[in-house]
Amino acid sequence: MGQSLQVALIKGDGIGVDVSEAALALLDAALQKTGQTRISYREIAAGAGYFSETGRDIETGGEQAAGQADAIFLGAIGLPTIRHADGTEISPHLRLRDIYQLYAGVRPVRAYPNAPQRLADPRARDIDLVILRESTEGLFYSAAVHGRSEVIDDQEVRDVLRITRSTTEKLHRFGFELARKRKQRGSPGKLTCVDKANVFVSMAFFRQIYDEIASDYPDITTDYNYVDAQALDLIRRPWEFDVLVTENMFGDILSDLAGGLVGGMGMAACAEIGDHTGLFQPAHGSAPDIMGADRANPLAAILSAALMLEYLAQKTDRPALLDAAGLIDAAVYQGFAQNRIRPLEFGGNMGTRAVTRELLTLL
Ligand SMILES: NC(=O)c1ccc[n+]([C@@H]2O[C@H](COP(=O)([O-])OP(=O)(O)OC[C@H]3O[C@@H](n4cnc5c(N)ncnc54)[C@H](O)[C@@H]3O)[C@@H](O)[C@H]2O)c1
Numbered sequence: 001m002g003q004s005l006q007v008a009l010i011k012g013d014g015i016g017v018d019v020s021e022a023a024l025a026l027l028d029a030a031l032q033k034t035g036q037t038r039i040s041y042r043e044i045a046a047g048a049g050y051f052s053e054t055g056r057d058i059e060t061g062g063e064q065a066a067g068q069a070d071a072i073f074l075g076a077i078g079l080p081t082i083r084h085a086d087g088t089e090i091s092p093h094l095r096l097r098d099i100y101q102l103y104a105g106v107r108p109v110r111a112y113p114n115a116p117q118r119l120a121d122p123r124a125r126d127i128d129l130v131i132l133r134e135s136t137e138g139l140f141y142s143a144a145v146h147g148r149s150e151v152i153d154d155q156e157v158r159d160v161l162r163i164t165r166s167t168t169e170k171l172h173r174f175g176f177e178l179a180r181k182r183k184q185r186g187s188p189g190k191l192t193c194v195d196k197a198n199v200f201v202s203m204a205f206f207r208q209i210y211d212e213i214a215s216d217y218p219d220i221t222t223d224y225n226y227v228d229a230q231a232l233d234l235i236r237r238p239w240e241f242d243v244l245v246t247e248n249m250f251g252d253i254l255s256d257l258a259g260g261l262v263g264g265m266g267m268a269a270c271a272e273i274g275d276h277t278g279l280f281q282p283a284h285g286s287a288p289d290i291m292g293a294d295r296a297n298p299l300a301a302i303l304s305a306a307l308m309l310e311y312l313a314q315k316t317d318r319p320a321l322l323d324a325a326g327l328i329d330a331a332v333y334q335g336f337a338q339n340r341i342r343p344l345e346f347g348g349n350m351g352t353r354a355v356t357r358e359l360l361t362l363l
Contacts, residue, residue: 008069012047014286015296016075022298022356023305030324048079048090058092074281102272105133107255112336126239133251140248163202172213175245190221194246266297266345269304280308294351297343331362
């Protein structure tokens with residue numbers, strides 16, 4: 001059994017609260033079913049609602065508490081109507097990414113039976129890839145949140161695309177390890193380096209480091225694509241890709257495109273992993289247009305919880321947690337295959353609670 005695991009829990013705003021509760025219900029059930037230590041949650045108040053009540057975007061000491069836990073789980077943060085004086089939104093979660101250097105952004109993209117399939121080609125049912133988006137530097141290095149843009153007299157603005165050896169080595173290694181793990185489960189074992197190495201020196205450097213790391217992984221097929229060609233190929237032949245590794249901004253754009261191929265925001269799970277901790281959250285926001293209405297699709301949050309179990313399995317050396325993650329993944333897959341989960345988001349008749357209940361039954 002071992003020591004109990006602690007997860008920092010930030011439910012946040014809007015549907016973030018509902019989908020977090022759905023994910024926790026599935027987590028607890030999967031751990032119980034596989035006879036494992038329960039997770040204890042350290043709830044941290046943060047978000048736009050909290051800001052409007054207290055003037056702070058996260059409780060005092062919240063960032064430190066988040067880093068002390070074994071992992072962080074987040075629902076969603078932000079409400080467009082609540083802003084700082086400069087017009088920007090409340091986003092303490094972006095600080096967490098920075099403080100804990102969560103460089104590896106993992107976005108799985110998988111087609112489920114009976115879920116929306118946007119491409120007419122029947123092979124679209126075989127889409128099963130992961131976009132690995134570097135999440136601390138690249139073209140987001142000088143993004144607004146960091147305040148590092150160079151503004152010259154209201155005449156010119158310069159943003160910097162930053163690629164460092166240390167982060168890129170870790171990123172590519174993470175990508176090869178991920179491809180290897182997936183290969184053990186039947187995936188092709190291929191890592192595609194998505195860049196613009198034909199034009200940018202920074203991107204040629206990104207590719208050079210990819211090649212250096214590749215020599216440690218002879219069992220993984222190497223592959224290259226320029227980002228513009230990759231956009232085309234995600235429409236033309238997405239079923240041929242396994243893991244794609246790319247710079248921050250390219251990954252930001254491609255992961256939404258890829259997510260659109262297999263449904264919508266309600267399926268977009270996400271892990272952000274650094275050397276010391278990982279943050280797991282659905283890629284969607286607080287969805288103020290449907291909040292409080294039991295209409296949110298909780299699957300992105302639930303699949304993110306499964307990613308968290310996989311991460312904890314490795315981090316805390318408890319391989320049995322992989323069984324619990326597998327149970328959650330299988331319940332979602334079977335739920336779709338047997339047409340037992342039909343989220344409102346995809347024109348079905350099941351709200352957040354109904355989808356969660358059915359998954360618990362399946363599990
Ligand atoms: N990581 C985060 O916490 C995060 C990410 C994106 C946006 N936001 C914040 O969320 C707020 C709303 O942003 P937005 O409207 O641009 O994006 P959003 O993802 O909240 O919503 C976009 C659209 O997708 C729908 N949608 C999203 N998740 C869904 C789900 N699980 N089930 C069914 N439908 C779903 C919404 O109803 C809406 O129509 C903003 O304050 C924004 O800053 C937070």
